[in-house]
Amino acid sequence: MTTRIGVVTFPGTLDDRDSLRAVRLAGAEPVSLWHRDKDLKQVDAVVLAGGFSYGDYLRAGAISRFSPVMETVIDQARAGLPVLGICNGFQILTESHLLPGAMLRNNHLHFICRDQKLRVENAETAWTADYETGQEISVPLKNIDGRYVADERVLDELEAEGRVAFRYLDGNPNGSLRDIAGITNAEGNVVGLMPHPEHAVEPLIGTGRTDGLAFFTSVIKKLVTA
Amino acid sequence: MSLDTVKHAADTPDTGQPWAELGLKEDEYARIREILGRRPTGAELAMYSVMWSEHCSYKSSKVHLRQFGEKVPENDAMLVGIGENAGVVDVGQGYAVTFKVESHNHPSYIEPYQGAATGIGGIVRDILAMGARPVAVVDPLRFGAADHPDTRRVLPGVVAGIGGYGNCLGLPNIGGEVVFDPCYQGNPLVNAGCIGVMKHEDIHLAQASGLGNKVILYGARTGGDGIGGVSVLASETFDETGPAKRPAVQVGDPFQEKLLIECTLEIFREKLVAGIQDLGGAGLSCATSELASAGSGGMRVDLDTVPLRDATLSPEEILMSESQERMCAIVEPEKVGRFLEICEKWDVIATVIGEVTEGERLEIFWHGEQIVDVPPRTVAHEGPVYERPYARPEWQDALQADDAGKLPRPESSAELREQVLKLVASPNQASKAWITDQYDRFVQGNTVLAMPEDAGMVRIDEKTNLGVAMATDGNGRYAKLDPYAGAQLALAESYRNVAASGARPLAISNCLNFGSPEDPDVMWQFAEATRGLADGCFALGTPVTGGNVSLYNQTGDVAIHPTPVVAVLGVIDDVTRRTPIAFAEEGQLLYLLGDTREEFGGSAWSQVVHDHLGGLPPAVDLDREKLLGEILIAASRDGMIDAAHDLSDGGLIQAVVESCLRGGKGARLIVPDGLDAFTFLFSESAGRAVVSVPRSEELRFTDMCGARGLPATRIGVVDGEEVELQGEFSLPLGELSTAHEGTIPALLV
Numbered sequence: 024m025t026t027r028i029g030v031v032t033f034p035g036t037l038d039d040r041d042s043l044r045a046v047r048l049a050g051a052e053p054v055s056l057w058h059r060d061k062d063l064k065q066v067d068a069v070v071l072a073g074g075f076s077y078g079d080y081l082r083a084g085a086i087s088r089f090s091p092v093m094e095t096v097i098d099q100a101r102a103g104l105p106v107l108g109i110c111n112g113f114q115i116l117t118e119s120h121l122l123p124g125a126m127l128r129n130n131h132l133h134f135i136c137r138d139q140k141l142r143v144e145n146a147e148t149a150w151t152a153d154y155e156t157g158q159e160i161s162v163p164l165k166n167i168d169g170r171y172v173a174d175e176r177v178l179d180e181l182e183a184e185g186r187v188a189f190r191y192l193d194g195n196p197n198g199s200l201r202d203i204a205g206i207t208n209a210e211g212n213v214v215g216l217m218p219h220p221e222h223a224v225e226p227l228i229g230t231g232r233t234d235g236l237a238f239f240t241s242v243i244k245k246l247v248t249a
Numbered sequence: 250m251s252l253d254t255v256k257h258a259a260d261t262p263d264t265g266q267p268w269a270e271l272g273l274k275e276d277e278y279a280r281i282r283e284i285l286g287r288r289p290t291g292a293e294l295a296m297y298s299v300m301w302s303e304h305c306s307y308k309s310s311k312v313h314l315r316q317f318g319e320k321v322p323e324n325d326a327m328l329v330g331i332g333e334n335a336g337v338v339d340v341g342q343g344y345a346v347t348f349k350v351e352s353h354n355h356p357s358y359i360e361p362y363q364g365a366a367t368g369i370g371g372i373v374r375d376i377l378a379m380g381a382r383p384v385a386v387v388d389p390l391r392f393g394a395a396d397h398p399d400t401r402r403v404l405p406g407v408v409a410g411i412g413g414y415g416n417c418l419g420l421p422n423i424g425g426e427v428v429f430d431p432c433y434q435g436n437p438l439v440n441a442g443c444i445g446v447m448k449h450e451d452i453h454l455a456q457a458s459g460l461g462n463k464v465i466l467y468g469a470r471t472g473g474d475g476i477g478g479v480s481v482l483a484s485e486t487f488d489e490t491g492p493a494k495r496p497a498v499q500v501g502d503p504f505q506e507k508l509l510i511e512c513t514l515e516i517f518r519e520k521l522v523a524g525i526q527d528l529g530g531a532g533l534s535c536a537t538s539e540l541a542s543a544g545s546g547g548m549r550v551d552l553d554t555v556p557l558r559d560a561t562l563s564p565e566e567i568l569m570s571e572s573q574e575r576m577c578a579i580v581e582p583e584k585v586g587r588f589l590e591i592c593e594k595w596d597v598i599a600t601v602i603g604e605v606t607e608g609e610r611l612e613i614f615w616h617g618e619q620i621v622d623v624p625p626r627t628v629a630h631e632g633p634v635y636e637r638p639y640a641r642p643e644w645q646d647a648l649q650a651d652d653a654g655k656l657p658r659p660e661s662s663a664e665l666r667e668q669v670l671k672l673v674a675s676p677n678q679a680s681k682a683w684i685t686d687q688y689d690r691f692v693q694g695n696t697v698l699a700m701p702e703d704a705g706m707v708r709i710d711e712k713t714n715l716g717v718a719m720a721t722d723g724n725g726r727y728a729k730l731d732p733y734a735g736a737q738l739a740l741a742e743s744y745r746n747v748a749a750s751g752a753r754p755l756a757i758s759n760c761l762n763f764g765s766p767e768d769p770d771v772m773w774q775f776a777e778a779t780r781g782l783a784d785g786c787f788a789l790g791t792p793v794t795g796g797n798v799s800l801y802n803q804t805g806d807v808a809i810h811p812t813p814v815v816a817v818l819g820v821i822d823d824v825t826r827r828t829p830i831a832f833a834e835e836g837q838l839l840y841l842l843g844d845t846r847e848e849f850g851g852s853a854w855s856q857v858v859h860d861h862l863g864g865l866p867p868a869v870d871l872d873r874e875k876l877l878g879e880i881l882i883a884a885s886r887d888g889m890i891d892a893a894h895d896l897s898d899g900g901l902i903q904a905v906v907e908s909c910l911r912g913g914k915g916a917r918l919i920v921p922d923g924l925d926a927f928t929f930l931f932s933e934s935a936g937r938a939v940v941s942v943p944r945s946e947e948l949r950f951t952d953m954c955g956a957r958g959l960p961a962t963r964i965g966v967v968d969g970e971e972v973e974l975q976g977e978f979s980l981p982l983g984e985l986s987t988a989h990e991g992t993i994p995a996l997l998v
Contacts, residue, residue: 034596035504037419041694044711075417078504134412134687163691165416222691227825228708229691 026051026243029066033058033087037074045221049239058090067246068105071112083168084114105149106213113215124173130198138230139164140192148211153237160234162223169217171199253291255619271298292620295565299531306632309766310798316783317793336794338756340820347379350442350760350816352799356498357439361406366414366501368441374527380453381445388425389721389814393434395676412687417503421696422688423705429676435804440760446709456524457544457579467599468575472558475499475571505574512595521588524579534568536577541625547610550603564615639772651863653849666978675857678899679992697824704750708824716824720746725810726851727866732774733781736813737869740785743817748878749893751828751885752819759796764808774811788871828885830894831912832967839965843937853899854931873936889950892941902930917973918965
């Protein structure tokens, strides 16, 4: 049976088609999910894609978090459903309290779009198992509200539990505390990061690298062997 | 004030009307009275005044623009030509591409963020209205001197506006230009281009046909922003003592636009519209009169049904409002239900505001009382046409006689080296990454090439790898020296950039930015530039699909340089064959294609080193451009070159430095026989490119060039970590990148 991975479209989601493509290229069946539907169509994993859901009005991710689809996503994530939040999806995960911390405006106050080097700090989550811990990868980064913050106690806890999943290399692009680019929950099924692995899945397109594909192959392998 | 109905207008012929305040001339007002056989109502006057403004009616430029429709080259690709929201060309495999460039110059000077943002919004809706999914945007920008205090106000706002709006729409920004020149002080040029893709059968046109069909206004509510923006902003030259005009600039909501895009595409997929038009300049006045005049019948609109943001708006204001993110569709009655359902799904407000009627009148009602009764063509298409007087400026001869060839040249190797560094660090030649990194170039996952490449390129079919490329170019300095040649050089550069990326140039769009048409000098520049462009397009076989004219770009008596910006669209059958600019492979051979002459008029060198503008621009040879293009495309398709970079402003050395920095590799160069080092490095002769050839392909490549008669001169090799000109100087990549990449952040951060 083919693994089914859902990608949620909120009003203002931009990278949903890209994420669906990445899922397909990784070998799973992409399934479109709609923000007004509580039904997750029996998918095996969910991607919350990047963009500006609800225009980022009020605060990035703050309105999406209350959409019908998120009620089910939050429940099922707590029950172990693999969920990946990319960029705006990461912001929605923190607003939903599936992941700790918050994203503030970049410290230089500008939108930044560039190829970003990362170090994989935890290769044991549902979305990173196909990487090696310590592996350096390069994927596009593009956001204006990308500065990860949390209080010292939370940061220490994340570090102690190995829950910092990705760290920025070669220069912190936005002032994120402790160079954090992405984190995981304690169980390893919910992962959020600001950079965009779904934009790095084909040679020639975007940065011309495929460093992001392993996110999607990781979760497929995990689901097949589970 | 009581309602000025049609009946009231007929009964009170002598009532004074503010036609002059609305920008109409006395004879124009007289013509409106003649057309209607009575005085216009307030609402009619509002409609005529915006639609007959320079911006909407092209009244000064029309007589010259006709050439684009008359000098049409043989070209099978054209599916929809000039006159629609945007032209459409066939790119093969059943796909059609629509593209267009527009200006948002005046609003962007007054309110940089919103001016630039709504410029993107407007061009994207134009493309959408043709039935296409927008797939990429580009932004040709021009500002005053880089170190002028006002540039620090205007530029960051414009860039943030383009990013803030465009990034939120999910459209990759894949190209454009940033140029600085004191002539744009007070008149920055903010042009925006968009590319859209559709299947042939999905082309939609702006027309209202079919008796009883409903007129649906959907998208944002109508507010008081941008009222009269078109006529007031685009038709009056800035007066330094004038009142602040801020309220005339529209305010954008990119989130609403994103919903409008997705909603409209779903409506297209279900084939629910008979005609469609976006609301841009002149708002409902424009949309209703254009839809009605293109259709077979008349139209009735009940204006009081328009959803408002501000309930106190008068009917005249509603007709003139340029509130953003609105579209107008003509829908068969049985499809209205489904249409409204899709709008509801996307949280887009949609309202039936009228219907297509018998007869040939556009009739607008306000709570049951008739306030407009006009023949729509007289509003939309039969506005005034002016044969503005023009004459070659008295100063033109003296300007051309001031030959840049007489400027002092570097006398030593050290001076040559110093001037190279100065050139690549100058604001116009420096890296624009600080700006372009604020735009999302990756979204949609189809971007093959984006700035700083010669052309932007996106894949449009994932299975076949079909792609399209676009470049925009314009050089106001060349055009000032010779507007006819300058327009052709803009065309040639854009054509060359597209070919250098490996794509075949198909068609063009343009954005013609000039000063006041009431100045005979400016009108001569305009006449010369349009003639040059039309002749050039005919020679290159690339028809003009549409475009935009922006006049009155001047403060007091001082006009901007004539600045025709040309966007060339190309097609590439297989994007994996694209050619990037980066020199990335050590040992590859560098070949200079084309002829290098002592041509420095209008050059970057003359500006950077001598602050000089004079002489003649480089000679134009469009046959040569065509041949160069064919060679670049063939070499890309057959794998004979790994990199190519067109030569334009800054000459060979600028191109080599950019390609080396992009690839992280150095180059060793040798001055070819018959040239001196200075001319070799800085000449801006047109029709040239530099290519990087794998050694295994050298013979095949040079044979091809020889057989086709294109001069190809071996000038060096990709090697090391320096750019070295043998016997003259060497420049480490680190020093070059500091110079090239440090300038813009230092000026703007």
